[in-house]
Amino acid sequence: MELLKKRILEDGVVIGKDILKVDSFLNHQIDVALFDEIGKAFKEYFKDKKIDKILTIEASGIGLACVVAQRFGCVPVVFAKKTSALNLSADVYHSEVYSFTKQRSYNVMVSKKYLHQGENILVIDDFLANGKAILGLSDIIDQAGATLQGVGIVIEKGFQGGGDEVRSMGIDLKSLAIVESMEDGKILFREEI
Numbered sequence: 323m324e325l326l327k328k329r330i331l332e333d334g335v336v337i338g339k340d341i342l343k344v345d346s347f348l349n350h351q352i353d354v355a356l357f358d359e360i361g362k363a364f365k366e367y368f369k370d371k372k373i374d375k376i377l378t379i380e381a382s383g384i385g386l387a388c389v390v391a392q393r394f395g396c397v398p399v400v401f402a403k404k405t406s407a408l409n410l411s412a413d414v415y416h417s418e419v420y421s422f423t424k425q426r427s428y429n430v431m432v433s434k435k436y437l438h439q440g441e442n443i444l445v446i447d448d449f450l451a452n453g454k455a456i457l458g459l460s461d462i463i464d465q466a467g468a469t470l471q472g473v474g475i476v477i478e479k480g481f482q483g484g485g486d487e488v489r490s491m492g493i494d495l496k497s498l499a500i501v502e503s504m505e506d507g508k509i510l511f512r513e514e515i
């Protein structure tokens with residue numbers, strides 16, 4: 323998505339070897355007009371799929387999942403929770419997810435009330451790095467007996483390998499921008515085939 327790549331080059335900041343900071347438009351302050359374009363791009367890619375629900379993981383995926391859901395007839399958005407709470411049902415699907423940015427594991431949970439056997443699920447998230455978040459969500463979808471129809475990611479860091487692992491599992495993964503390298507702070511994108 324050219325608009326997104328241009329924005330990453332203009333406003334993205336490389337931290338160390340492998341963190342791309344895009345919090346001025348993607349995951350802290352949010353550019354709603356850009357989100358709308360992102361929603362359109364995912365709808366265009368997944369337009370032939372029947373989608374009953376969108377699944378994401380808190381926190382950064384939630385806003386994106388909502389704009390994508392609007393493009394699929396306002397299907398429900400469900401997000402996996404990273405911490406337990408008094409208002410979370412005890413009857414949950416759960417999976418262990420290691421957070422690359424927080425450097426710790428979470429037992430992420432989705433109430434059994436909100437994912438059902440036979441449902442067609444589109445997973446949406448802001449970043450794909452080592453792939454742990456997507457593998458955890460895929461595991462939860464399997465536990466529910468639902469079907470993972472595809473995964474939409476805004477920024478994949480191709481050099482961390484998670485995206486290629488997800489593709490090798492036969493999952494239909496669409497990343498709107500794939501960063502191939504960030505050496506010396508210079509962002510290079512993977513050529514699209």
Ligand SMILES: O=P(O)(O)OC[C@H]1O[C@H](OP(=O)(O)OP(=O)(O)O)[C@H](O)[C@@H]1O
Pocket residue numbers: 349379380381382383420421422423424447448449450451452453454455456484
């Ligand atoms: O492919 P992975 O290695 O799993 O990395 C990608 C995940 O990391 C980020 O979540 P983070 O844990 O930073 O939480 P946040 O959404 O609260 O920022 C991002 O939102 C993805 O969910």
Ligand SMILES: O=c1[nH]c(=O)c2nc[nH]c2[nH]1
Pocket residue numbers: 340341342343344345349422423449450451
């Ligand atoms: O803002 C972010 N930048 C990153 O490089 C990253 N990797 C996983 N999750 C991420 N979030």
